[in-house]
Amino acid sequence: EIVMTQSPATLSVSPGERATLSCRASQSVSSDLAWYQQKPGQAPRLLIYGASTRATGIPARFSGSGSGTEFTLTISSLQSEDFAVYYCQQYNNWPPLTFGGGTTVEIK
Amino acid sequence: QLQLQESGPGLVKPSETLSLTCTVSGGSISSSSYHWGWIRQPPGKGLEWIGSIYYSGNTYYNPSLKSRVTISVDTSKNQFSLKLSSVTAADTAVYYCARLSGYNSRHDYWGQGTLVTVSS
Numbered sequence: 001e002i003v004m005t006q007s008p009a010t011l012s013v014s015p016g017e018r019a020t021l022s023c024r025a026s027q028s029v030s031s032d033l034a035w036y037q038q039k040p041g042q043a044p045r046l047l048i049y050g051a052s053t054r055a056t057g058i059p060a061r062f063s064g065s066g067s068g069t070e071f072t073l074t075i076s077s078l079q080s081e082d083f084a085v086y087y088c089q090q091y092n093n094w095p096p097l098t099f100g101g102g103t104t105v106e107i108k
Numbered sequence: 109q110l111q112l113q114e115s116g117p118g119l120v121k122p123s124e125t126l127s128l129t130c131t132v133s134g135g136s137i138s139s140s141s142y143h144w145g146w147i148r149q150p151p152g153k154g155l156e157w158i159g160s161i162y163y164s165g166n167t168y169y170n171p172s173l174k175s176r177v178t179i180s181v182d183t184s185k186n187q188f189s190l191k192l193s194s195v196t197a198a199d200t201a202v203y204y205c206a207r208l209s210g211y212n213s214r215h216d217y218w219g220q221g222t223l224v225t226v227s228s
Contacts, residue, residue, distance in 0.1 A: 042220075043221050087154065091210075099155040
């Protein structure tokens with residue numbers, strides 16, 4: 001099973017600032033990586049797939065990069081609605097599909 | 109617009125079987141382009157993939173749950189279902205159903221989730 005590790009666990013950022021979230025895979029997943037956003041009481045929402053392709057309707061301030069074992073989600077200028085928990089998920093080697101433990105982006 | 113809706117008991121007794129159904133509307137579960145999956149999230153914790161199914165009935169399970177999980181599909185009702193046997197308190201979670209695009213890759217549509225509590 002591929003283990004996904006996200007860091008930091010919590011990121012404190014002021015509105016308008018840039019946020020950089022990391023995701024590391026225990027072995028190479030090529031570019032087979034997705035990012036999700038989850039707000040309290042809601043289902044996760046797909047943001048990025050293929051490591052860098054934005055899903056339909058996702059604002060351009062969200063960008064993904066990386067390949068192999070190291071990945072980054074960048075939110076260029078945080079808006080109030082972006083404070084949430086973010087998860088990465090690999091789909092290179094399955095079953096199982098595996099998620100990271102999540103990064104909480106909170107208001108500084 | 110595709111919508112998924114989970115349904116089933118919110119309370120299950122220990123050692124019994126948890127049963128949930130996901131009803132898909134606004135699209136066909138028989139589309140050759142998608143798989144359909146279940147994911148769960150214990151209160152305050154992260155996401156765990158349970159398994160997925162193709163409209164033909166091909167299934168894929170998380171090895172950690174495989175001995176207790178059955179996922180099935182009913183194309184006539186545009187539904188797919190989850191059964192998890194011999195539940196314990198550790199199975200208490202919000203259960204989500206979702207569509208997977210790109211051959212079991214990304215979960216692009218999700219249901220709202222349903223909380224299932226395992227307690228006597």
